[in-house]
Amino acid sequence: MSAKxxxxxxxxxxxxxxxxxxxxxxxxxxxxxxxLKWPANAAFFPRLLSAVGLILCxxxxxxxxxxxxxxxxxxxxxxxxxxxxxxxxQLVEGDEDQGNEDEFHKIFTRADKRMWxxxxxWIVFFFVGLYTVGLLVTxxxxxxxxxxxxxxxxxxxxxxxVLGTAGLIYxxxxxxxxxxxxxxxxxxxxx
Amino acid sequence: MLDAVLSGLLQVLSPDSMMLMMIGIFIGFxxxxxxxxxxxxxxxxxxxxxxxxxxxxxFAFLLGMKVVTSTTGDITAVLFGIPGExxxxxxxxxxxxxxxxxxxxxxxxxxxxxxxxxAIIGALALGLSIPVIRPIVLAFGPPEFFMLTVVxxxxxxSLSRGQMLRGxxxxxxxxxxxxxxxxxxxGVPRYAFGQLELWDGIxxxxxxxxxxxxxxILQLMLSKESIAGKSASRKIVGVGxxxxxxxxxxxxxxxAGLIGxxxxxxxxxxxxxxxxxxxxxxxQTSKHPEEFGKGSIDGLLAAGGNNNAKDGGALIPMxxxxxxxxxxxxxxxxxxxxxxxxxxxxxxxTHLDVTFSMVWITIIANIxxxxxxxxxxxxxxxxxxxxxxILVPFLLxxxxxxxxxxxxxxxxxxxxxxxxxxGVVCLRWNWPRAPLLLGAVLGDLCERYLFxxxxxxxxxxxxxxxxxxxxxxxxxxxFKTGWDVxxxxxxxxxxxxxxxxx
Numbered sequence: 001m002s003a004k005x006x007x008x009x010x011x012x013x014x015x016x017x018x019x020x021x022x023x024x025x026x027x028x029x030x031x032x033x034x035x036l037k038w039p040a041n042a043a044f045f046p047r048l049l050s051a052v053g054l055i056l057c058x059x060x061x062x063x064x065x066x067x068x069x070x071x072x073x074x075x076x077x078x079x080x081x082x083x084x085x086x087x088x089x090q091l092v093e094g095d096e097d098q099g100n101e102d103e104f105h106k107i108f109t110r111a112d113k114r115m116w117x118x119x120x121x122w123i124v125f126f127f128v129g130l131y132t133v134g135l136l137v138t139x140x141x142x143x144x145x146x147x148x149x150x151x152x153x154x155x156x157x158x159x160x161x162v163l164g165t166a167g168l169i170y171x172x173x174x175x176x177x178x179x180x181x182x183x184x185x186x187x188x189x190x191x
Numbered sequence: 192m193l194d195a196v197l198s199g200l201l202q203v204l205s206p207d208s209m210m211l212m213m214i215g216i217f218i219g220f221x222x223x224x225x226x227x228x229x230x231x232x233x234x235x236x237x238x239x240x241x242x243x244x245x246x247x248x249x250f251a252f253l254l255g256m257k258v259v260t261s262t263t264g265d266i267t268a269v270l271f272g273i274p275g276e277x278x279x280x281x282x283x284x285x286x287x288x289x290x291x292x293x294x295x296x297x298x299x300x301x302x303x304x305x306x307x308x309x310a311i312i313g314a315l316a317l318g319l320s321i322p323v324i325r326p327i328v329l330a331f332g333p334p335e336f337f338m339l340t341v342v343x344x345x346x347x348x349s350l351s352r353g354q355m356l357r358g359x360x361x362x363x364x365x366x367x368x369x370x371x372x373x374x375x376x377x378g379v380p381r382y383a384f385g386q387l388e389l390w391d392g393i394x395x396x397x398x399x400x401x402x403x404x405x406x407x408i409l410q411l412m413l414s415k416e417s418i419a420g421k422s423a424s425r426k427i428v429g430v431g432x433x434x435x436x437x438x439x440x441x442x443x444x445x446x447a448g449l450i451g452x453x454x455x456x457x458x459x460x461x462x463x464x465x466x467x468x469x470x471x472x473x474x475q476t477s478k479h480p481e482e483f484g485k486g487s488i489d490g491l492l493a494a495g496g497n498n499n500a501k502d503g504g505a506l507i508p509m510x511x512x513x514x515x516x517x518x519x520x521x522x523x524x525x526x527x528x529x530x531x532x533x534x535x536x537x538x539x540x541t542h543l544d545v546t547f548s549m550v551w552i553t554i555i556a557n558i559x560x561x562x563x564x565x566x567x568x569x570x571x572x573x574x575x576x577x578x579x580x581i582l583v584p585f586l587l588x589x590x591x592x593x594x595x596x597x598x599x600x601x602x603x604x605x606x607x608x609x610x611x612x613x614g615v616v617c618l619r620w621n622w623p624r625a626p627l628l629l630g631a632v633l634g635d636l637c638e639r640y641l642f643x644x645x646x647x648x649x650x651x652x653x654x655x656x657x658x659x660x661x662x663x664x665x666x667x668x669x670f671k672t673g674w675d676v677x678x679x680x681x682x683x684x685x686x687x688x689x690x691x692x693x
Contacts, residue, residue, distance in 0.1 A: 042376055
């Protein structure tokens, strides 16, 4: 993935901000509208909150419009060796106080569509498996496939990993705490 | 009183009590490491085993378990960025960045030792407050509690420096999320959209696991690197340094402990708010606030020092007036009643030895857990050097079970997954997550206290002196943050101009 293809330009960031702000405006307005149907004492707090939230969202929208209309600040020349102005991901306003979140922000902005596609496919596979056949089946299948394909682990590592994880879960959930495990809608292995 | 202090200690040190405490500590240690299955779940599951035990044995077992889960919950927060409990969320903010820099050993050492010091502060606060606590607790009514929740929320939003507006919006969203479910006053389902699962509301555990743990797993899947990163030194050092840091920054730890004990007293508000207030206070008083969130030792110590101190604080209203401040203390209250004890004046007179035994259990259990955990820190810290893809299946299972364990329903797993999506969106576009979490924790309480305030006092509650003091504090926080942001922006602009000119 080329660093220049990074989707972290201010324009993209603003694009995300616009969507989030409009989404939140819709949520707050929807929350306010729904509260109109309830009795006064049940509606008072949600109505107050959604009204305050809506005002704050509109203020944020105003700030976004202001940022868009105001002239861009003078660009700081890029320094050799990376940093904010270099080939690396450009961080948005307010980032410098985010710390660890900077790294996550960089990783999430750097990842291209193929990487996102692969990760989302694995997650969907895991959750669909969990929903349909439950944890007892999904755990070994997902673990072995993920470790073999993504982590390039050996069969032995996969086997030990599955046994170790399943053993820990059995000990803790079944023997010690007597807690049920997610079974799924079509459980292959019984409860 | 000294007799009661000594009698409490001797009863705790009896072989039976110590054995039960060790069993409780073992269960608490194992369970506390797993996100979601925190102290309350473990205590609820173990409560039936306490039938027929003498009171001090019951507390040695249950309280020993509880205080340990608070400490071990911090371990996953530091290592994997997945808080064991909602009250460990602030530990993630600086503990996990330290682990990512290869300083997991130092972070774990610091968080363990600061937890111990915090626990001692909380226990001392409990011991010292016993003679005077009743009038103080009773001076706080619903209006004061309501204002405290408002101050807490504003304080959290103020932490998102440069993003206060976004912080307040996320706080409002969190509060709205907390309102989902049956309204306690009118019995109307709110924001349930006809879904029966939503009538019970949205659980806080799946939200916290998803918001903080979800993005961590996703970044491991995307980057395919170890948590500590390639550049970090693979040598596990710094456990001793972390322990020493606790004493080097003793003021931060002590203040965080006092905040934890003080806010822990407030029923319902407790640990979730206290951790962020202690963290925010440490940030505002630190010489290096810019390092907060990037792996600041002050920030980690504030979160750690606060975490266990709140347990001591939460016990105060339960013992003094039978008012549990959290789910854990509510379970302990059950244990009180099962053992034939009545919270209130009896606990401060006839059963004073039992009350002091709880102080001792808090201190002794924490010392034991630190001694037990120290040899485990290096192997645990090594996990941060394991390749990301190797950890992914285990962490996925961990967050799923954590979300599922509390209520045993699939719906909570979807809540966790949705929260993870929201967490990723927040990180991708720089929207703060902490106010959302705190809003979700406080929403229910905030509404209840507001309703009680207006029902009991009409609008005259606004004129109560403590309410006015708290309102002034809220406005002061807003102004101070605004001022800091303005100053920060000016400094940054001046620095950019200087850089352009040079």
